[in-house]
Amino acid sequence: MSEDSPILFGLYVPPHPQPLLSPDANQGYSNLRAAFETCRKRIEESDADLILVYSTTWPSVVGHQIQALKESIWTHVDDDFHYLGSMPYNFKIDTDFANEYCSAAKKRGLHARTVEYEGFPIDTGSVVALSLLNPDNRIPACIVSSNMYANRSETIVLGKSASDALIAQGKKAVIVVVSSLSNRMFTEHIDPADDRIHSSKDNEWNEKILQFFADGRLEDLSQLSREIHGQIRVQKVVAYKPAWWLASAMGQHNNYQGEVLAYEALHGSGGAVIQLTPSTGSFGDKEFDEDDVEFYQGDRNVLNKGNF
């Protein structure tokens, strides 16, 4: 851990339920499950006070939502993979941190709110991640949504707000991004034994991204997000945001020790379990012209200008 970072390490994990519900259906799913297990042990051995999850399968519309219900209990079923089984959960949420994160986001100009409702539908990706990484609720958690309209500046500021909140409370955290790499699934039901990455093109892009991760080049990945979105992401939302959030929360540089613990197909999509640990020394020195953002100023109202 670097001296000034409240984040012990970051994880990038897939949202699909197979590693949780059917790990033995395919060797790849087992490999992902084993990688989750490794991360679970590392979290246990760390002195983290908190696990903070940014989930791409929790879309929000009204600003950024932060889970704050102290005991979040329900039985979740995935919309597509309901036949794999149910996912009962009982998560211990750090309400104080949730409130601090919300406050920090507002201070940086974001519209944010906590959600604290019994029965709130925690998303598949968060349920899978917390069930496998923190099965005994040993460490309290918090989850933040991914606003479907948010683009780079808003997401960068959201990541920085996470760091602000951790520093304000003096907490050390493991942060977790829940996201696929390539996210194109097969559109038919398949025998899990036959699972593979949907296309060679997706696989080649995934491999390239994994090289960057393995080299600890997080900021380079952040800067490549728009390209990644165009190449291997189904256009459900406006941008590929996980690397923006991860980099801005952990530190916008390439000084990380990267480790790819597993990379496998999940119904055609690219699922990887990756760890990034802050370190010294830098790899890569790409320069970009997109501004670093400290405060979100809102929409520019381009549509309302020049009409009169």
Add this chain to the structure above:
Amino acid sequence: MTKGEIVLGCLAPHPPHLVYAENPPQNEAFSEGGWETLRWGYAKLARKLKTIDYDAIVIFTPHWQTYIGTHFLGLPEFKSKSVDPVFPNLFRYNYDLKVDVELAEAMHEETEKAGIITKMMRNPDFRVDYGTITSCHLLNPDWDKPIVTISSNRNSHYYSNEVMIEQAKALGEACMKAIEKSGKKVVLVSSHSLSHRHFVTEAPLPEDMSREHIYNHSQYVWDMKIIDMFREGKMQEVVDIMPEYTEQTIAETEAGGLIWMMAAMGVPSYPAEIYGYQSVIGTGNCIACWDPNTNTRELVL
């Protein structure tokens, strides 16, 4: 057996705000009202439904999003609480609903025969989406008819709006075959807004109607164009213009519901009944229905 038929097709938007504004006992949140233009329109359409003899409601919902084919609810009862993931402050609804599993299975079978990837959903822990609940509650607050919920396969995301239209047409035609074979009288519901760009902030009092308006004028103009076509019975033109309309207004028609319903109904060339149009958190919402019965079809608005 008598041939089954579609007795009404409804465009029924599902902003949870409308249930919130009604304060039904099933919903935990409390409001001071709001969005009356839509709620009163819904009330009028619900009264019309009470005068129609039908066996089941079949609803196509954009909020059960599936990427691996089209799924059908496949258990006779679902009872739980639906909390809207986007507006949990407004919608925490305790539901207890019945499913016409026989009709769902018949649709599943016909759809599969048509070459569409399908799946029956038989997990008892599955939570029914808030789109289904909102539209069905507002159309039939007594919940005295069984429903069939059809998921929305996201062809627009994976391919294009044109592919979505082709798939939704095939799905609609297959569902119509199943309805005819079933001998049942069915109300179809396409649950969605028209233009679908939301504001990303919310007023401190969500039902503060001084804050409510369409997201931008372009969305409004497109919505009015589509509604004019509804009024004139130009549904084939609506189908033809759908890819551009959906792209221009980020419309919730991207899920395929309206095309599905129009295809099942043989693409009506008679005027729709319009019950209201209003924005909800910036999105454009129209309540309309297509009544194949010339004796009961009326000019509402």
